[in-house]
Amino acid sequence: MxxxxxxxxxxxxxxxxxxxxxxxxxxxxxDYRSSVGQYRRRFKGFDDSTLSCSWAVMCEFGVTFQGLQERLTPLLRKLEDKGVDTLVRGRRDTSTVELERELNAIAGVVQIVRTREGERSTRVAIDFMSHxxxxxxxxxxxxxxxxxxxxxxxxxxxxxxxxxxxxxxxxxxxxxxxxxxxxxxxxxxxxxxxxxxxxxxxxxxxxxxxxxxxxxxxxxxxxxxxxxxxxxxxxxxxxxxxxxxxxxxxx
Known part of the structure; x- marks a missing residue:
């Protein structure tokens, strides 16, 4: 028809x-429509008492938010333990190569940056890295x-x-x-x-x-x-x- x-x-x-x-x-x-729809409905970040720092996590469109907290938290703990403030996909920094591999395994996450305490309303803030x-x-x-x-x-x-x-x-x-x-x-x-x-x-x-x-x-x-x-x-x-x-x- x-x-x-x-x-x-x-x-x-x-x-x-x-x-x-x-x-x-x-x-x-x-990917844009799906990700923005999920983001607006229910997922702009999360609190986790096991973390001692605040973090900004930047994602690309197409990221799957379901289960993202469970996938991210172990990596964020390792960044805190090792004193790493920034982790970027594809940077290939020899000092963080193992951490980058773990980041690459979390589909849709592009960059993680430590932020100042109290600067964000949640301990881990999620946003899109796009311009x-x-x-x-x-x-x-x-x-x-x-x-x-x-x-x-x-x-x-x-x-x-x-x-x-x-x-x-x-x-x-x-x-x-x-x-x-x-x-x-x-x-x-x-x-x-x-x-x-x-x-x-x-x-x-x-x-x-x-x-x-x-x-x-x-x-x-x-x-x-x-x-x-x-x-x-x-x-x-x-x-x-x-x-x-x-x-x-x-x-």
């Missing part, structure tokens, strides 16, 4: 004909979209199949919602992210045509404020401040 069937001039032609299909999808960072890196441009946003549509993940595979389910029709469109969740910078050790949806808020569009899956004729990219871009083969890129349709409306 496709999301929408597109018809020719439905407002004036009672004998309208189907000219194609439109499939709706979204691009998000599932935006570089300038995000319309062309870099387009690259993320192209990579998504070309990937072998379940959602884009389904989108490609449905959009081209009736290849004899002239219209084959995809409507993608970019929800603002940041995308990780490849090969970054320290949680660097780019906010690829940000350019959709401005009247500035990509400098080239998109590289779409074979047969696709239209691309809609909409950000979280209901603004974005539309591309087709005849008109190129246009800015849409109020998209004429979306996931809850049939075109």
């Amino acid at each position: 496709v999301d929408y069937r597109v018809f020719d001039k439905p407002e004036i032609d009672e004998c309208r004909r189907c000219i194609g299909v439109l499939e709706v999808g979204s691009i998000t960072n599932s 935006a890196k570089g300038t995000t441009t319309p062309d870099s946003t387009l690259q993320v979209v192209e990579a998504f549509l070309a990937s072998d993940d379940k959602d884009p595979v389904g989108i490609r199949r449905k959009v081209m389910s009736e290849p004899e029709l002239p219209y084959h469109g995809v409507y993608l919602h970019l929800d603002g969740a940041p995308e990780p910078v490849p090969d970054s050790q320290f949680g660097e992210y780019r906010h690829f949806a940000a350019p959709l808020q401005f009247d500035l569009m990509p400098t080239r045509s998109p590289k779409l899956p074979e047969g696709f004729t239209d691309l809609w990219l909409i950000g979280r404020f209901g603004q974005g871009w539309h591309w087709d083969r005849e008109s190129g890129w246009t800015f849409v401040a109020a998209p004429p349709f979306g996931p809850q409306e049939q075109p």
Whole structure:
């Protein structure tokens, strides 16, 4: 079942004909959504009477909070016993090599830093080690979209199949919602992210045509404020401040 069937001039032609299909999808960072959701609901740190110091633990998106206290506490005790104030994943300090191995075994934890007593509301405070890196441009946003549509993940595979389910029709469109969740910078050790949806808020569009899956004729990219871009083969890129349709409306 496709999301929408597109018809020719439905407002004036009672004998309208189907000219194609439109499939709706979204691009998000599932690790980010999951981690932030867990963090907001129940996990910003913990107290442990067996520790004598306060610690700040920095994590990357995708960390699993369930059982994190049990995995962290033995390592924090060792840091206190050895007088180590900072432990960073990937630093390869010869004086802390064994401790780094234990840190690497705790998936999602990037850095541990001793803090001043009383500076934090909990003895062990948890936060995310992430920051935006570089300038995000319309062309870099387009690259993320192209990579998504070309990937072998379940959602884009389904989108490609449905959009081209009736290849004899002239219209084959995809409507993608970019929800603002940041995308990780490849090969970054320290949680660097780019906010690829940000350019959709401005009247500035990509400098080239998109590289779409074979047969696709239209691309809609909409950000979280209901603004974005539309591309087709005849008109190129246009800015849409109020998209004429979306996931809850049939075109």
